[in-house]
Amino acid sequence: MRGRALLLAAGLAAALAYPLLVPNYLITVGMLIFFTAFIGQSWNIAGGFAGQTSFGHVVFFGTGAYTSTILQVTYGWNAWLSWPAAMAAGAAVGWMIAVLSFRAGLRGSYFALITLAFAEVFRIVSNSVPFTRGGLGMLIKADPRPENFQFRDPIWIYYLALLLCIVSILIAWQLTRSRFGARLVAIRENEDAARALGIDVFTEKVKVLTLSGAMCAAGGTFYVQKYLYIDPSIAFGVEKSVEMLLVSMVGGAGTIFGPLIGSVALTGINEITRWLAGVVPALKNVQPLSLIVYGIMLMLIVARLPDGLMGLFRRSAAKPEQRRA
Amino acid sequence: MKKQIGVSVSRRGFVAGSAAVAAGSLGFPTIGGAQPAPVKVGFIHPVTGFVAYNGQQARLGVAMAVDDVNKAGGIKSMGGAKIEPLLGDSQSKVEVGVAEVEKMNEQGVAAYIGCYQSPVGIAASQAAAKYNTPFLIDVGASDLIVNRGLKNVFRLKPGFGVCVDQGIAALGALNTAAGGVAKSAVIVHESGEFGTGTAKLLGGKLPSIGIQVKELIAHDNPTRNFDNIALRIRSLAPEIVMMSNYQNEYVLLARTLFQQKVNLAGMFSVLGGGFNYKFIKEMPDVSQFMMDTNHWFNPKSAKAQALKKRVEDGGNLFTFEVYLAYTNVAFLADSLERAGSADKEKLLAALASSTFKAELMPYGPTQFVNGQNQGARAAVMQSLKGDIEVIAPEEFASAKAVFPKPKFS
Numbered sequence: 001m002r003g004r005a006l007l008l009a010a011g012l013a014a015a016l017a018y019p020l021l022v023p024n025y026l027i028t029v030g031m032l033i034f035f036t037a038f039i040g041q042s043w044n045i046a047g048g049f050a051g052q053t054s055f056g057h058v059v060f061f062g063t064g065a066y067t068s069t070i071l072q073v074t075y076g077w078n079a080w081l082s083w084p085a086a087m088a089a090g091a092a093v094g095w096m097i098a099v100l101s102f103r104a105g106l107r108g109s110y111f112a113l114i115t116l117a118f119a120e121v122f123r124i125v126s127n128s129v130p131f132t133r134g135g136l137g138m139l140i141k142a143d144p145r146p147e148n149f150q151f152r153d154p155i156w157i158y159y160l161a162l163l164l165c166i167v168s169i170l171i172a173w174q175l176t177r178s179r180f181g182a183r184l185v186a187i188r189e190n191e192d193a194a195r196a197l198g199i200d201v202f203t204e205k206v207k208v209l210t211l212s213g214a215m216c217a218a219g220g221t222f223y224v225q226k227y228l229y230i231d232p233s234i235a236f237g238v239e240k241s242v243e244m245l246l247v248s249m250v251g252g253a254g255t256i257f258g259p260l261i262g263s264v265a266l267t268g269i270n271e272i273t274r275w276l277a278g279v280v281p282a283l284k285n286v287q288p289l290s291l292i293v294y295g296i297m298l299m300l301i302v303a304r305l306p307d308g309l310m311g312l313f314r315r316s317a318a319k320p321e322q323r324r325a
Numbered sequence: 326m327k328k329q330i331g332v333s334v335s336r337r338g339f340v341a342g343s344a345a346v347a348a349g350s351l352g353f354p355t356i357g358g359a360q361p362a363p364v365k366v367g368f369i370h371p372v373t374g375f376v377a378y379n380g381q382q383a384r385l386g387v388a389m390a391v392d393d394v395n396k397a398g399g400i401k402s403m404g405g406a407k408i409e410p411l412l413g414d415s416q417s418k419v420e421v422g423v424a425e426v427e428k429m430n431e432q433g434v435a436a437y438i439g440c441y442q443s444p445v446g447i448a449a450s451q452a453a454a455k456y457n458t459p460f461l462i463d464v465g466a467s468d469l470i471v472n473r474g475l476k477n478v479f480r481l482k483p484g485f486g487v488c489v490d491q492g493i494a495a496l497g498a499l500n501t502a503a504g505g506v507a508k509s510a511v512i513v514h515e516s517g518e519f520g521t522g523t524a525k526l527l528g529g530k531l532p533s534i535g536i537q538v539k540e541l542i543a544h545d546n547p548t549r550n551f552d553n554i555a556l557r558i559r560s561l562a563p564e565i566v567m568m569s570n571y572q573n574e575y576v577l578l579a580r581t582l583f584q585q586k587v588n589l590a591g592m593f594s595v596l597g598g599g600f601n602y603k604f605i606k607e608m609p610d611v612s613q614f615m616m617d618t619n620h621w622f623n624p625k626s627a628k629a630q631a632l633k634k635r636v637e638d639g640g641n642l643f644t645f646e647v648y649l650a651y652t653n654v655a656f657l658a659d660s661l662e663r664a665g666s667a668d669k670e671k672l673l674a675a676l677a678s679s680t681f682k683a684e685l686m687p688y689g690p691t692q693f694v695n696g697q698n699q700g701a702r703a704a705v706m707q708s709l710k711g712d713i714e715v716i717a718p719e720e721f722a723s724a725k726a727v728f729p730k731p732k733f734s
Contacts, residue, residue, distance in 0.1 A: 025428040032420060127516050127543065135521025135543075137444065139469050142451055152455060154427070227419050227448045229469075231518045233546075234419060234444060271424075274414060290416075291373060 015162055019155045027154045033260075033267045034161035035222060039240070040247035040259030041168035042215035047245065048253035049175050050208045051188030055112045056119030057216055057244050059097070060090040062126065062235030064217025065224040069138045070131060079140075079149035083221045090217020091210045098209035102202050107191065116241070123236030137231030140224065149225045157226055164222065165260060168215060172256045184208055188254070216244075250301050252310030261309045269293055363409035364400060364667045366391075366657065367429035368650075369439035369449055374417030375547060376571060379441055379598075379646050383463060384412065386650030387438070389635065394658045402665040408658065415440055419448045426452040435667035436461065438653050441646070443467035443518050450478045457669050459676055463653040464620075464646055466596055467518055471697040479676050479693060481656055481683060482620055482649055483701035485596070489526040492595040492618030495705040495717045496565075497534030499591075499728045506729050507590045509537045510565035511558050513578060516543040523569040523595050531567075539563050548574050551581040558582065564590040564729070568597055575599025576608070583611040590729035591616060600706070602642045602713065609711035614730035616716070620645040621704035622685050624715050624723045629685040648685050656681045687721040 015034075019027045039061060047053045067089040068082035077085070101114050126132040144152040151157050175181030183204050186194040195201050224230045234240075251262025273290035305312050368387045370380035391408050399405040411432055413425035422445040426437065436459040440446040446465035453460040454475045462470055462480040466488065471480050483491075500507045512527055514520035521543065528538045539561045542554055555578075558566060566582065566589055568575055576599045579592065592615045594600060600617035622629040622643070632651065633643040641647070656679065661667065664675035681691045689700035705717035707726050714724030 023431040025424065025431045028424050028427045032424065124516075127521065134525070135516055135518050136467075136525070137469070137518045139447065139473065142454065142473065142475070144455070227423065228451055229419070229444055229447045231444055233517050239418075277414075 019158045024154050027158045031158040031161045033263045034165040037260040037263035038164040038168045039219040040244050042212050043244035044248040044259050046208050046212035050184040053112045054115040056115035058240040059119040059122050060213040060216035061220040063093045064090045064220030065230045065235050068221040086217050086221040087214040091214035094210040094213020098206040102205050123232045126232040140228040252308030255310040258310050361404035361406040363407045365409045365434045367411045367434040367437040369413040369415050369425045371417040372414045382644045382646035383650040386647035390651040390654030400661045402662050415445045422449040423452045430456050461653045463649045478696040481698045488595050488703045491703050493530045507564040509539050509563045511540050511563045512567045513542045515570040520569045551578045555581045555585045559587050566592050568594040571598035580611050586733040588732045601644045605708050612708040616707045618703050618705045622648050623687040
């Protein structure tokens with residue numbers, strides 16, 4: 001236990017010191033790792049802990065991104081104030097999808113598909129309505145001042161991403177210690193048995209999707225404040241959903257550190273292979289190298305490590321007799 | 326024991342050294358002498374992802390242009406400094422494009438050229454603005470790119486607005502000459518920023534030339550079946566179908582309309598992503614009489630024709646990504662030459678005041694206002710007998726337009 005606390009403290013110290021020691025590019029990579037881990041954790045809370053696998057989590061991400069952008073650009077809100085509003089919108093969408101889906105008794109792959117359908121509907125709507133400026137997208141005026149949630153020095157956006165990641169880990173940690181978390185695990189393991197035990201399955205599932213929606217929407221606002229541009233494909237495209245799902249699955253769904261480990265692994269592979277393709281002459285013409293390695297790694301993890309990299313670490317740390325068991 | 330610091334100079338060494346210094350001071354090149362530091366330029370294109378072909382074509386243009394500049398002696402006002410290209414893959418993702426900007430900034434680039442997709446270009450040039458580094462948009466049609474007040478962004482090519490205006494004017498002239506056969510149109514566009522923006526502009530302007538828009542039909546990227554859209558077009562019975570989409574969808578839609586024998590007076594696109602030699606050579610029957618307003622080289626330019634031959638001799642197609650990337654490298658080299666330095670302030674001033682002659686392109690005199698070249702113009706083209714002919718502007722025209730096109734028998 002003490003060893004684990006020491007490891008965490010060392011990890012945190014390294015994460016805090018990291019941007020002070022590396023160039024801006026690597027700070028950006030670090031920021032992407034924590035940001036992806038954060039949105040991955042938002043998926044993990046619903047998909048990993050509660051077993052409500054979603055293929056369309058980007059719907060919350062896009063809702064958050066568009067809400068804060070519209071509030072700023074159209075209504076002149078301050079970016080920081082628009083952030084909680086975006087989270088509230090994400091929570092509302094999460095609540096709505098949960099109520100509609102769970103009331104209809106959708107679960108498992110049916111629930112996964114309905115979330116995908118919701119994301120598609122949101123993408124088409126945002127492409128068509130004038131207040132999102134349709135496919136033209138929305139641009140936030142660049143004015144890099146902290147009060148505008150825009151930073152000239154990438155170190156601050158890195159620390160903000162780190163903070164979000166820490167908060168998401170704390171939420172996940174709290175889930176493992178709380179009755180609410182225990183009820184979610186019970187629902188994940190056997191929904192009918194959980195109901196038989198007196199758990200209000202519907203309410204718990206609505207609560208977790210609302211929480212997950214709020215978190216993911218916070219990620220959407222963070223994204224748009226970093227890149228200052230959003231359009232329907234970026235906001236509601238399937239790519240972000242896959243990214244959230246993948247980091248959790250690769251790292252270990254339903255674990256506290258799974259999304260972070262997955263994000264480090266996948267972002268790291270992407271960056272290393274892109275770097276290799278740039279410097280190794282034999283690889284210069286292998287353009288999709290990172291995608292090839294990405295795919296191979298995914299196949300290996302699905303085939304050999306069904307509980308993700310966290311499962312591998314756990315097995316490595318376990319005593320030999322436990323491993324045999 | 327202290328190590329002695331210093332070097333002993335032999336008589337032979339002294340003579341050789343003196344000769345080298347003398348040669349250097351007289352301006353003779355010396356073997357192994359100090360070469361001017363290369364000018365690093367970052368090129369960011371989507372060489373993987375759903376527009377990978379276009380990104381790879383842009384890289385081809387970059388490679389040829391950098392090679393030509395360097396073989397011609399580099400940047401002479403900088404002592405013959407060579408251009409050193411740093412190649413980045415945006416993977417068609419905004420985040421990756423921005424990360425490439427950061428990475429290349431660490432490597433000390435003097436300027437960037439990219440990014441093919443407008444959203445990536447918008448975010449990447451924004452990131453470059455933090456470092457006051459010039460960003461040349463080789464391809465990227467959104468007018469948002471140059472309307473942000475960023476001093477580091479330059480676009481030599483025309484944007485949506487200009488292309489649409491030119492396309493509408495050309496279509497209006499053709500229709501008038503043909504006795505006003507076209508009274509209605511259907512616009513089919515990809516649902517992203519590029520297609521929607523163009524479609525919206527077209528929809529607003531077509532009535533000004535007496536053509537009413539019956540419907541705007543959006544489709545996703547990728548879309549692999551256009552049967553339903555073709556049926557919808559048939560039922561709406563417009564005289565004109567206007568298209569604004571990327572390579573694969575453009576070709577598939579055209580092929581489906583051809584297969585279903587949908588009779589139209591013309592198919593017209595503005596910035597049609599698939600109107601290129603690949604399409605025209607592979608499907609001459611399908612493409613016959615189709616028209617497009619797009620970036621195109623000046624067919625009357627000997628230099629453009631020579632570059633086209635080089636590209637085709639190498640087994641590649643002379644698509645717009647190739648010559649726009651090539652032209653932008655030449656534009657940057659010209660500005661570096663005039664700036665006499667890779668200093669960012671000096672380079673920005675040289676770019677902003679540039680009167681660069683874009684020899685390959687059918688452009689007017691270069692003049693930048695808010696980063697947009699006011700002399701930029703598109704060309705209106707038609708596929709005729711398996712080749713692409715320029716039909717407007719008149720001074721660059723290589724053939725006379727066929728409109729309306731013959732009906733299916």
